[in-house]
Amino acid sequence: MLVSAEKMLKDAVAGGYAVAQFNINNLEWTKEILLECEELKSPVILGVSMGAAKYMTGYKTVVAMVSAMIESLGITVPVALHLDHGNYDAAKACIEAGFSSIMFDGSSLPLDENIAKTKELVAICKEKGISLEAEVGGIGGEEDGVVSTGECADPNECKQINDLNVTMLACGIGNIHGKYPANWAGLQFNVLESIKAVVGDTPLVLHGGSGIPDEQIKKAISMGVAKVNVNTELQLVFADATRKYIEAGKDLEGKGYDPRKLLAPGAAAIREEVKDRVSVFGSANRA
């Protein structure tokens, strides 16, 4: 059964660790993430961008696939199905389709509009027992067509959105989606500190979790980050393992072209990466 992310994130804040949000794109991603998190006894959040949902033929398909897989694989750890960087219409559609968690990303809107729409969605989500993530200050870079300049969030704006009673809050602190450039300045811990000071115990979300040095991630977790989003890293390890399989000519041996064989090295690489991230975030044996 899908659950809201509220309890798992409150537990993470209290326990000083973070829950991973791994973004899914298809059946293989979903299966490997679920199996590894079950093995590690870790709660997990499955993130679905608007683009990934479209690729998987829609929100209802995603809910049906994930729910059925949780049952057929015998998954017992808490799993939240979360819309990632959704606009207002997508948020409404996901609530309707049966998602257990929503991110409404109003960071590109004027603040008063972000506040008004977030407020409306908070009320709907509270009534339905769905967790809601809001965003202040863009996360730099591009993800599935959602582009942002990546300015650090203003703590005063964070407080205004936080006061709407959101479940969790994403705020730009120098983090970037996709690969980090060689000259990246690192996370801005002074900004994180100022934000933490005005949001109390609200779990903070670190987007762009791929490629941030582990020490910086651990420091951010110690300062109030309770959810770390990872997408690009899983894509990179999957692509790398698949490329090696093909370059070694294994797709030409026997029935190596069978998609169940062709996709197996990438799937195994996803599992390894999930294990590694969960160990860094500290959420193993917390379910």
Ligand code: G3H
């Ligand atoms: O919303 C999703 C994440 O922020 C993923 O970022 O692709 O850099 O890991 P990433």
Ligand code: ZN
């Ligand atoms: Zn993100």
